[in-house]
Amino acid sequence: MPRKNDFHMSPEEFRRHGRAVVDWLADYYAKIESFPVLARVAPGEIRASLAPAAPVEGEAFEDILEDMNKRILPGITHWQSPNFFAYFPANASGPSILGELLCAGLGVQGMLWSTSPACTELEALVLDWLVDLLGLPEKFRSDGAGGGVIQDSASSASLCAILAARERATDFASNERGCDRSLVVYASTETHSSIEKGVKIAGLGRRNLRLIPVDDRFALRPDLLGRQIRKDRRNGLVPCLVCATVGTTSCNAMDPLPAIGRICRDEGVWLHVDGAMSGTAALCPEYRYILDGLELADSFCFNPHKWMFTNFDCDCFYVADRAALIRTLSVLPEYLRNQATESGAVTDYRDWHIPLGRRFRSLKLWFVIRYYGAEGLRHHIRHHVSLAQDFAKWVAQSDRFELAAAAPLNLVCFRHTAGDAFNRRLLERLNASGHLYLTHTTLNGQYVLRFCVGQTHTGTRHVRQAWHHIQKTAGNLEKGK
């Protein structure tokens, strides 16, 4: 196919190829349940099917798109399949995908207010909307001393919280003098690995991370936290940050925010609350209790890219004192100076995270909230929780399976009574079937299956089928089949 001289895709070609891609995606979603959820390829297989070197001459768009079917799809694990129950979801939705498309097409940078005012102002607005929608403390609103910002992930949000806490604990001197090795961070043994990663990145050192034991519901024990903080102080160390989790990754445990928050307040320690997965549940007033005590937190994050139908990346990170965050991360070279910044009347989001550049991520969030409306979002959250509770009930009523932890929302941890080796084989066989995909963890030293109901399109049928497959596969394994 001959290509015109300037190589670019014209607006008219974009119209044509864009429609083909939209149709490709509509077709993909229409047939998504026909694919094995977990990709069935061996290491290197996808790469071996692709051209080993870049083409010298441009290729026809049709040929590239055709390769999506032939060469890429076989290597895809279908996170958007309603039969995806693994990890936590990373769900997308129609309005979100189209918001992302507009973001890519506009291609603006939001590093400064002046580099696209709408990018900054819509982000601040939508993050304020979410304060109301989730019933978050007013101090996280942008019209007070705090504010919200979109980060790529909860890992990056946690790192920013650790950095701001590090600076506050050293009167903003660590940035200048280097990290003080006497700073200590606290989390639970069930806290997400990103806290360990953040502690290492920020130069605090892994040995200054205290993993506090959990109770029989896998929640951080405030009594042991208080004791450890006092012990560290006696030893001349400086308690700096506590990370509490609302919905841990392994089993959705809820750390007791009020008790932890009081300790942090009394001790002058930064409290970061990680609600990456479960924060979204607070859209529904009846689940909002999980955030009781959040008024004592210095920072909070949750991921609309997990359970709020907004595709990755979209983590909402809130701070009560934005000045501390900005002072921690601010740099101002001459080439970024501008009148609006110097007027002090605007927010420049470049000082709120690690990267300098940033895309217009609030567009997709705005599209999702407007398209579903608050009630539409709540409808789906309630439905997912209800389906997970059904599943938990079936497990509890079964004489071969048992619950491995309480299931407060949409994650069910369970196991077959026949032991670790059996559960391992069961998981492998289920995932190899292609009918569904789930993952595992360990709790109390035991191998446990995780079943998370949160994918956008997961409905009653999918959860029933999953339970049917699990029972049937276990039955076959029991019979040595």
Add this chain to the structure above:
Amino acid sequence: MPRKNDFHMSPEEFRRHGRAVVDWLADYYAKIESFPVLARVAPGEIRASLAPAAPVEGEAFEDILEDMNKRILPGITHWQSPNFFAYFPANASGPSILGELLCAGLGVQGMLWSTSPACTELEALVLDWLVDLLGLPEKFRSDGAGGGVIQDSASSASLCAILAARERATDFASNERGCDRSLVVYASTETHSSIEKGVKIAGLGRRNLRLIPVDDRFALRPDLLGRQIRKDRRNGLVPCLVCATVGTTSCNAMDPLPAIGRICRDEGVWLHVDGAMSGTAALCPEYRYILDGLELADSFCFNPHKWMFTNFDCDCFYVADRAALIRTLSVLPEYLRNQATESGAVTDYRDWHIPLGRRFRSLKLWFVIRYYGAEGLRHHIRHHVSLAQDFAKWVAQSDRFELAAAAPLNLVCFRHTAGDAFNRRLLERLNASGHLYLTHTTLNGQYVLRFCVGQTHTGTRHVRQAWHHIQKTAGNLEKGK
């Protein structure tokens, strides 16, 4: 407009709304030159035009899209306008936008090989393609000890380089014990602010960052670098990393890699090379000299999201020793364990950067390289350089304007001879005209205008018009108009 009960957008609705968005973008590109390049709104104006609270009921997609015209576009600074000459470009292109759309629609997570093998394998492949296309040292290929990964930005890439260098310099003990305050990082006075940010984040401390003076071409002086390193060693400090830049942000200066590289090799210091903007020029053999000496580097990054028609975010980060990077950033909680990882036969990119989650960003890069072909990409790079060289020639020939620095590629730094205040007024008036957008810097203490030719669709006409506007506006200002 009534909405169905489940609130989701069906595949058929997605097809319809998707076409509307594609058409919206095609129309936007067709008329992009009719908008003022720099947004003309006051702080708060966009937000005030938007609904202050989230809707309770979902809204029609048509209404949301209509607001893009009415409420969002007035607050957009048009980075995709061919009359955008500010900062460095962040350009998009048709194939890139559609690759991003597929990425959003597939919605896969690439944190582990197993969570979507194609996401990992295509990324490794395309980054190997770029080793060939840019003539990078073989050691950056994934089939040796090194490899490449896509990061969101050069800021994050620099931070990862600093972290890996920090660990290597302390025998991988800083992660455990906390950052050693004797570690020193070196850059030039012209190096991008992200190095200072990275040094602070990593806990090394701003006072351990040495900004080495530059020569009369604004390039780092290796003699002064060597002297400073030796002095720091005598004082018991530990030189850890040098950042050299290929194309500085202010004026596109080229640090002398061979001389810097030899010092780093002899001193055992990590050399990171930041080619964020200008690295793309190495697609053309005749500009590849800018990377001479890169074989002495431990890491390198450049941003296809600046000058390679691949929309943000897409920074390509290469390391010569991937084991050092992975050992620095690795965490492995139980819930991420899987057979493929334990086999050692696969790459898990989660250990190559700050976040855990990651999207399928190599798709857009693959689309761009295939659609343009190597020759198509080279055609545009050459054209942009040639246009910038024309502009530099016009400046040099003018009796009112002068060049403020050499213009090796596509960035021209220039000023009117009437002094700083005049140039400041000139910039304000040019940007207020809406006809074009350019930004400023300071060089040798003087206020200087930057004219960067790199936007995807910038052609001869736009550069000629820009020069015409600049001359005319300066003429009016000279006459006191």
